[in-house]
Amino acid sequence: MTSTPKLSDLAGQLADIVGAANVLVDAADTAPFLSDWRGRYRGAAQCVVRPGNTGEVAAVVRACVEAGVPIVPQGGNTSLCGAATPDATGRAVVVSLGRMNRILALDAQNNTITVEAGCQLAAIQEAAQAADRLFPLALASEGTCQIGGNLSTNAGGVQVLRYGNTRELTLGLQVVLPSGEVWDGLRGLRKDNTGYDLKHLFIGAEGTLGIITAAVLKLYPLPKTLTTCWLNIASPAAAVELLNQAKSRFDAQLTAFELVSEPSLALVQQHIPGASRPTASSPWYLLAEFADAEPAAVEYWLGERLADGSVSDGVLAASAAQAKKLWALRENISEAQKIEGVSIKHDIAVPVSRIPEFLARADAALAAAFPGIRVVAFGHVGDGNLHYNLSKPDAQDNALFLACQAEVNRIVHDTVHALNGSISAEHGIGQLKREEILRYKSATEIDLMQTIRTALDPRGLMNPGKLPGPR
Template sequence: MSAHLGDWRGRYRGAAICVVRPATTAEVSAVVRACAQAGVAMLPQGGNTSLCGAATPGPEGDTVLISLSRLRRLRAIDPENNTMTVEAGCVLQTLQEAAAQAGRLFPLSLAAEGSCQIGGNLSTNAGGVQVLRYGNTRDLTLGLEVVLPSGEIWDGLRALRKDNTGYDLKHLFIGAEGTLGIITAAVLKLFPLPRARATAWLAIASPALAVRLLGDLQARFGALLTACELVSDVALGLVCKHFPTAQAGFSASPWYLLVELSGGDDDSSRRQAFEAFLAEALESGTISDAVVAQSGEQAQRLWALREHIGEAQKIEGLSIKHDVSVPISRIPEFVERAGRELAQAFPDIRIVAFGHLGDGNLHYNQSQAAVGENAVFIAAQAAVNRIVYELVHELGGSISAEHGIGQLKREELLRYKSAVEMEMMRAIKRTLDPQGLMNPGKVL
């Protein structure tokens, strides 16, 4: 059971009565009915890559942990309808590969895609690097199959893009982190497989220039802009430190952008147009250097610099993590003010900032460079949170952009959600889970 009882970051560890591994929706239903009749709490778990403790049991040891890893059938692919019907335990990368084999794209992409499962992606409304073009997991979902806290099965596996027959119930369960029911299957949207891509790593002086460049890219290339990732020099430095083979081949800079265009068939013309745009940006001083991938392998190496940041931070040690969003136009102000206020309060702080510029989502993490001082710093998390979250709130942002609430931000939610919002959420919880047995202690 050990692997199921702790989280990926090593922050939470709990206990459970047992781990149950059903292989079908009917078996999930039977387990839930038994638990409901006995009044025993349940915790659904997918790939266990949660960053907020949503998939980790509490210390009480009175919970049945329901692993969905055996629900891994790809039930159907309909290329003409651009949909695939999959079970909750399917690993995200497996779905990407299955879609590609059918000549289609499933665009959800994140660093944990080799181990995270689609049920967890749905339960947290995962984002990733292509939200700019394709949206969050919620936007990629047409229908769900859910086992309710009573054990009843709701079959909402509709492959329709238009269905106005009452409340759109699937949205209650997407992003609910397993507190309202257990997602067992989903109908997901597919897209034409892009045959041409252009990928570049750009050196820039500031987030303000990054925002300006994003606007210029959107004006020039429109929907072809797939990703626009912001990376600080500190974040890149950790990757180069812990992954020697992932060395950067461009000039040092305070900030970087990883940009990708995709679509159409002609790689050469797309790259030429992209390179012409970058030449103009170099001439105007918007960027100071650029590396454009000349092959798929080179593009993968550029993406590896971005995707290894989370793992590099884990190797480096514990840090205080924030997954926040603000309006894109306010990102420069947030970075400047948050950095200044944190440095005043904690003079030796190290800030690792990176994220999805195209949708206003920053991963904004803090630690001390000296290992001996970090334990004391981590103990000051409440003070660090106040500085970061108060500024996020002031700028009209969110304290959780894509990682969810889980255990980590449950109390913070009370501070930043209105009383009306909290009561609406509690009312939904009471209606669907009157015994309060479904993933207790998370979100609410």
């Protein structure tokens, strides 16, 4: 016979707020909330609390603040930088938003949808589609990630080229502040020039300035046709040239333009059942999507590119099912890498025009420092965001290589910085890059961030250990 774990005084208070069933203290129950998706970070917590509405979130925050207890907001727990994982002290309370998963309103005439923070991204996409609308944020984790987490990391995804990051898709927010007060900014306005645009403080703040509980998001007309193609190209320089040709020809009808290296595709083939090459082998590939473009026009354009040699081979998806298979090759790269084993990962951004230079310089520097290194590079060439991941093919060699992470990061990030880029494009800072960011942001920027954080959270209780901390 098992006994029910005894609740601490704080856990008892939280149970009074959200109900005992929604305060988790047993190790088996809390375990899924205490490690990140990659398995890189593991922490501990007094309990995991699952509020059901904004009022309960506010009451939970007030109780934690009164007790002087750190608060770690958590959505779908798909962070790739440890942003939603507590530290190992066991003092924190994890606030999981998963129960707050309601679609609150959909205004088709205003092209907006209002949702709670715990809504899974896929559910928002489906609700929009049911109203003949598109919510264009598209991520490989869309079946598990939650919109609150997407907002807190300013998630990007594959359609940033056409629609922008999560920041550009957001009109209003509701946020529980570190004081327990509620700021209700759920306004579906595209023009509101009444002072500071406060929502932008919380988008990308990784839960350090408050807990997002709801949002008003932009919708778009649902495309009537999607044309998807997979192309073989010789180099990243060819990818940038093709990108600009496609934008000139198709403008906003070009919605995605993804770069995939041969090592990336090879890992998918090796580890993902049913994955197969759509074309002959090539050093690099492009996956492009066109919305509401005439398929014949796309086919004609591709014919021109084959004729002039800028594309050596390609396939145009003949059905939605075939397009889905092509997208699966791109979207399963991270999963294939996870199966393969640990690698040193980077999520960087440089100006689109400097993607070839970054790859050439970083590849050469790393090959010189670490002979036999394997580079798995892929990402959103349309907005300059690359996922640049490094390992050794042999498991024993890789274990030694991982001990060199600081040196590897320095090579990659110094190269990015020299090209006026960013060491984090869409994954955030979290725990992973908390110290690293201090090297690449100016003292003025860091001081401004710390000033804002201290002003809103003077006791430093909101998601401590993430981003540069309060002064």
